[in-house]
Amino acid sequence: MNEILNDEIKRAKELLNNHINDKNNDELSGVDVADCLRVLKKNNEEEYFSYLSRLDVQSLVYSATDMPEHILKDLLTIIPNDKLVNVTKELESDEQLELLEHIQEIDEDKAKIIFDELDDNDKKDILKLSNYDDDEAGAYMQIELFKANLNDSIHQSIQNLKLLKESDEIEHIFKLFAVDEKGVLKYAIPLSDLVINDFSLKIKDVVKKNKEDKFKAIFAHDNDPIEDVVAKFHEFDLSVLPIVDSKGVLVGRITTDDIHEFIQESATEQIYNLVGVDDDAEYEDESIIKASKSRAFWLLINLFTAFLSSAIIGIFDQTIQTYVALAILMPIVASMGGNTGTQALTVTVRRLALGEIEFGDAKKVIKREIGISLVNGLFFALIVGIVSFIWFKTPLLGIVIAMAMLINLGFSGLFGTFIPLTLKKFNIDPAVGSSVLLTTATDIIGFFSFLGLATWILL
Known part of the structure; x- marks a missing residue:
C-alpha cells in the first residue's frame, strides 16, 4: 500500500514539475493540476504549499473550478486580488461565472472584489448568464461569438x-x-x-x-x-x-467541451444519486462525519423499507417453519429480482438523462423492459427450479421457486422502468432514491410471491 502511495506522490510531483518547466504551460489540464495538488495536500503539506507557490497564477485559476473547497481556500490566500482579476479577465464568460460562483461559496467578499474590478462588458455577460436556471441552455453558453x-x-x-x-x-x-x-x-x-x-x-x-x-x-x-x-x-x-x-x-x-463537461458531471451525479449519496461528500478529504450525514437519510428510508419486507416474511412464519428450505432459497429470489430491476432502472435513468425518452414513451419502454426481464426470467427460473429440485429432492419446491422467480423478474422490469419515469413526470430527479424504492418493491413482491406460492402449493 505504501509503495502505491509513494508512486502516486512521485507521479504527482513529476507532472507538476514538467508543467512548471513548460514555458507554454500546456503540459497539464486544469483537472490534472487539481488532482496532483489534492494528492500532495493529503500526504505532504510542506511540498503541497511549495508547489502551490511555484505554480503560475493562470494554471491555478484555470484549475480552480476542479479543486475541492479546502484547496481553493489555500489558493485564494496566496494569490493577490489583482492577479486573480487579471487572469479572470482572460477567461470566457461561462468560465468567469463558474469561477466566481466557486469563489463566492468560500469568500463572498473576494468574489465581489474580483467582479467589481472586471470590465463593464464582462460584468454584463456574467450577470446575463447568472439569470438562467441551472438546467437551461443559456446557463452553459459562452457569450463570445464569431x-x-x-x-x-x-x-x-x-x-x-x-x-x-x-x-x-x-x-x-x-x-x-x-x-x-x-x-x-x-x-x-x-x-x-x-x-x-x-x-x-x-x-x-x-x-x-x-x-x-x-x-x-x-x-x-x-x-x-x-x-x-x-x-x-x-x-x-x-x-x-x-x-x-x-x-x-x-x-x-x-x-463540445461544455457538453462533455455537463455529461461527465451528470453521469457522476446519477451514479451517486442512484444509491442516495451526495457527491459533494465523496471527496477523500471530506470529514467522516459530514460524509456520514449525507448518506444517513436514505439509509434511514432503507431501514423502514427493510422492516416492511421483514413484515411480509413474518406473515408466512408458519410456512417457513414447516419448510426450512424456503429460508435458504428466499435470498435467491430477492437478489435476482433486485439485480434485474437495477438493470432496467440504470438504463431508464440514463436514457432520461440524455433526453432519449420521456413519460410519453412509458408504454413502449416498459413493454420492452418487461419483455427482456421475462425472457431472462424464463431462463433463470428453469435453472433455479432444477437446482432446487436436485438440492432438496422436492419437485414442487422447484416449481414454486421457478414461478416466483418468473413473477419477480417480470415485476422488476416493470418497476425498474416505471419508478424513474413517474418521478420524472412529477419533476423529481429520477435517480435520487430510486434504488431504495425499487429494492422495496422487488423484495416485497419476491418474498410474497415465493412464500405465498409455497403456502398454496406445498402446504
Whole structure:
C-alpha cells in the first residue's frame, strides 16, 4: 500500500514539475493540476504549499473550478486580488461565472472584489448568464461569438476573427454565424467553406453560391432544457451549437467541451444519486462525519423499507417453519429480482438523462423492459427450479421457486422502468432514491410471491 502511495506522490510531483518547466504551460489540464495538488495536500503539506507557490497564477485559476473547497481556500490566500482579476479577465464568460460562483461559496467578499474590478462588458455577460436556471441552455453558453452580418465581406470577417484570437477573447472557432441587421441568426458557415472563397465576397454571396440548406443553422433557444441541447449534439454530431433568444437573435454558443463537461458531471451525479449519496461528500478529504450525514437519510428510508419486507416474511412464519428450505432459497429470489430491476432502472435513468425518452414513451419502454426481464426470467427460473429440485429432492419446491422467480423478474422490469419515469413526470430527479424504492418493491413482491406460492402449493 505504501509503495502505491509513494508512486502516486512521485507521479504527482513529476507532472507538476514538467508543467512548471513548460514555458507554454500546456503540459497539464486544469483537472490534472487539481488532482496532483489534492494528492500532495493529503500526504505532504510542506511540498503541497511549495508547489502551490511555484505554480503560475493562470494554471491555478484555470484549475480552480476542479479543486475541492479546502484547496481553493489555500489558493485564494496566496494569490493577490489583482492577479486573480487579471487572469479572470482572460477567461470566457461561462468560465468567469463558474469561477466566481466557486469563489463566492468560500469568500463572498473576494468574489465581489474580483467582479467589481472586471470590465463593464464582462460584468454584463456574467450577470446575463447568472439569470438562467441551472438546467437551461443559456446557463452553459459562452457569450463570445464569431459572427458577421450578411452584408459583411469575408475579408472583414477574417479580420474580426484575427482580433478575437489575438485578444484571447474566444477559443475553438468552428463556424461563422451569419446574422441579419437585427442580429437574428440566419446561417452557420464552417471556416473551411469560408476561406476557400474570394475574400472580397460578401457573406450573403457565399450563401447564394451554394445550396441554401448547406449552411442551415441548427440552433437551440436559451431557455431550452440542457438535455435537449445534449440530444442535438448527439443527433447531428455537432462541434458547436448557436443559442438564440425567443426572437431568434443570436446570444451565445455551446461547444463540445461544455457538453462533455455537463455529461461527465451528470453521469457522476446519477451514479451517486442512484444509491442516495451526495457527491459533494465523496471527496477523500471530506470529514467522516459530514460524509456520514449525507448518506444517513436514505439509509434511514432503507431501514423502514427493510422492516416492511421483514413484515411480509413474518406473515408466512408458519410456512417457513414447516419448510426450512424456503429460508435458504428466499435470498435467491430477492437478489435476482433486485439485480434485474437495477438493470432496467440504470438504463431508464440514463436514457432520461440524455433526453432519449420521456413519460410519453412509458408504454413502449416498459413493454420492452418487461419483455427482456421475462425472457431472462424464463431462463433463470428453469435453472433455479432444477437446482432446487436436485438440492432438496422436492419437485414442487422447484416449481414454486421457478414461478416466483418468473413473477419477480417480470415485476422488476416493470418497476425498474416505471419508478424513474413517474418521478420524472412529477419533476423529481429520477435517480435520487430510486434504488431504495425499487429494492422495496422487488423484495416485497419476491418474498410474497415465493412464500405465498409455497403456502398454496406445498402446504
